[in-house]
Amino acid sequence: xxxxxxxxxxxxxxxxxxxxxxxxxxxxxxxxxxxxxxxxxxxxxxxxxxxxxxxxxxxxxxxxxxxxxxxxxxxxxxxxxxxxxxxxxxxxxxxxxxxxxxxxxxxxxxxxxxxxxxxxxxxxxxxxxxxxxxxxxxxxxxxxxxxxxxxxxxxxxxxxxxxxxxxxxxxxxxxxxxxxxxxxxxxxxxxxxxxxxxxxxxxxxxxxxxxxxxxxxxxxxxxxxxxxxxxxxxxxxxxx
Amino acid sequence: xxxxxxxxxxxxxxxxxxxxxxxxxxxxxxxxxxxxxxxxxxxxxxxxxxxxxxxxxxxxxxxxxxxxxxxxxxxxxxxxxxxxxxxxxxxxxxxxxxxxxxxxxxxxxxxxxxxxxxxxxxxxxxxxxxxxxxxxxxxxxxxxxxxxxxxxxxxxxxxxxxxxxxxxxxxxxxxxxxxxxxxxxxxxxxxxxxxxxxxxxxxxxxxxxxxxxxxxxxxxxxxxxxxxxxxxxxxxxxxx
Numbered sequence: 001x002x003x004x005x006x007x008x009x010x011x012x013x014x015x016x017x018x019x020x021x022x023x024x025x026x027x028x029x030x031x032x033x034x035x036x037x038x039x040x041x042x043x044x045x046x047x048x049x050x051x052x053x054x055x056x057x058x059x060x061x062x063x064x065x066x067x068x069x070x071x072x073x074x075x076x077x078x079x080x081x082x083x084x085x086x087x088x089x090x091x092x093x094x095x096x097x098x099x100x101x102x103x104x105x106x107x108x109x110x111x112x113x114x115x116x117x118x119x120x121x122x123x124x125x126x127x128x129x130x131x132x133x134x135x136x137x138x139x140x141x142x143x144x145x146x147x148x149x150x151x152x153x154x155x156x157x158x159x160x161x162x163x164x165x166x167x168x169x170x171x172x173x174x175x176x177x178x179x180x181x182x183x184x185x186x187x188x189x190x191x192x193x194x195x196x197x198x199x200x201x202x203x204x205x206x207x208x209x210x211x212x213x214x215x216x217x218x219x220x221x222x223x224x225x226x227x228x229x230x231x232x233x234x235x236x237x238x239x240x
Numbered sequence: 241x242x243x244x245x246x247x248x249x250x251x252x253x254x255x256x257x258x259x260x261x262x263x264x265x266x267x268x269x270x271x272x273x274x275x276x277x278x279x280x281x282x283x284x285x286x287x288x289x290x291x292x293x294x295x296x297x298x299x300x301x302x303x304x305x306x307x308x309x310x311x312x313x314x315x316x317x318x319x320x321x322x323x324x325x326x327x328x329x330x331x332x333x334x335x336x337x338x339x340x341x342x343x344x345x346x347x348x349x350x351x352x353x354x355x356x357x358x359x360x361x362x363x364x365x366x367x368x369x370x371x372x373x374x375x376x377x378x379x380x381x382x383x384x385x386x387x388x389x390x391x392x393x394x395x396x397x398x399x400x401x402x403x404x405x406x407x408x409x410x411x412x413x414x415x416x417x418x419x420x421x422x423x424x425x426x427x428x429x430x431x432x433x434x435x436x437x438x439x440x441x442x443x444x445x446x447x448x449x450x451x452x453x454x455x456x457x458x459x460x461x462x463x464x465x466x467x468x469x470x471x472x473x474x475x476x477x478x479x480x
Contacts, residue, residue: 016457106460106463109456109459109460110459110460110463112453112455112456113452113453113455113456113459114452114453115453115455138456138457140455140456143455176470176473176474210470212353212354213352213353213354213355215352215353215355215380215383216349216352216353216378216380217256217378219349219350219353219466220346220349220350220462220466222460222462222463223346223350223462223463223466226459226460226463226466226467227466227467227470230416230450230467230470230471231470233416234416
């Protein structure tokens with residue numbers, strides 16, 4: 001019953017991501033499972049309410065939870081069928097070969113926090129349906145459209161008319177000096193944690209550097225993405 | 241031999257943080273320990289060179305490493321005496337009760353990446369000398385001055401003439417609208433991951449909000465700090 005990447009189902013662990021699942025993807029839910037030891041908190045009441053509204057079944061079954069979850073401090077599990085998203089006509093974040101589930105979850109949470117609706121991921125990639133990623137995203141994963149692609153070239157066909165910004169340590173333009181055209185749609189592209197973007201991928205757009213001191217090798221990937229989304233938001237939405 | 245918070249020594253695990261230790265705090269080092277299985281890479285040559293220059297002893301002792309480290313993929317350990325830092329006359333980051341070592345390490349790496357020299361931490365706090373924090377900081381911890389204080393009130397006595405910015409979800413001023421006075425020194429203050437800043441601490445400065453959508457509860461702490469440091473850098477240094 002433990003989560004397996006190849007399975008067609010996955011799980012939310014804990015109240016917070018389960019609430020987000022119920023709010024955003026109710027039709028994908030198989031069932032909500034409560035532990036026998038669950039205390040009735042406000043979150044639990046909210047889950048019961050949302051489940052009722054959406055016709056989602058809740059069962060109390062501590063044994064089942066312990067088969068699904070390793071830790072014994074999880075009292076709520078949401079079981080859902082993995083689903084396919086569709087992109088909407090809006091800006092993009094693109095991650096090329098992200099390898100860390102914690103980073104991926106944090107990036108998703110940040111992206112949703114700044115109103116990003118589309119996340120393209122180039123394979124191979126950390127599993128975004130893994131409960132670990134879902135937890136790191138605090139359930140924000142259910143509020144963003146995610147699709148994977150075989151290569152950047154393939155993804156690029158869907159965003160031919162977008163401005164593409166490739167974040168790289170050899171970027172010629174500093175993010176802090178960049179003037180963004182508010183009337184153009186954009187895609188922000190980030191490489192793998194260890195290896196960055198390949199020359200081939202970088203050739204599709206404008207290379208951007210988030211300038212930092214020589215005292216560190218590079219910024220953490222999720223920090224870089226957070227800063228980039230903030231700056232783009234600031235110039236295109238917040239101060240429009 | 242495993243690291244203990246109460247001990248007077250701590251360790252760097254792996255080549256990267258050990259190089260930073262040698263570069264920045266050579267006098268605090270007791271010894272460098274190599275595994276018998278260590279391959280001679282460029283990093284290893286660099287460590288040997290830096291150790292020689294600084295009169296630091298290297299010993300090859302795989303058994304000792306396995307007593308210090310849990311994982312068996314660590315081949316280099318730096319053993320050092322915990323040291324006391326002094327602040328310099330410059331800007332500050334202040335963390336009130338940070339509780340997560342991974343977050344703390346990432347914040348330190350980001351702060352060093354943007355040239356921050358002083359980090360004040362209000363107790364109780366995650367242990368910044370824990371090898372986990374050091375690793376998350378990628379060794380950047382050896383390039384920043386850290387001191388802890390009993391309370392914000394106590395720390396505040398040392399920065400009476402600084403502009404203080406308190407990052408809080410009830411901030412009245414958006415970071416993206418803030419105009420920073422380039423001629424004033426500043427301290428950016430952030431609360432605990434779960435509980436944020438208390439009303440009392442917030443009363444010492446100007447409350448700032450990093451605006452995000454209602455789709456998420458809050459931004460991750462290290463992401464918020466990354467964005468804040470970037471914006472302050474942009475306005476005060478990068479585009480001076």
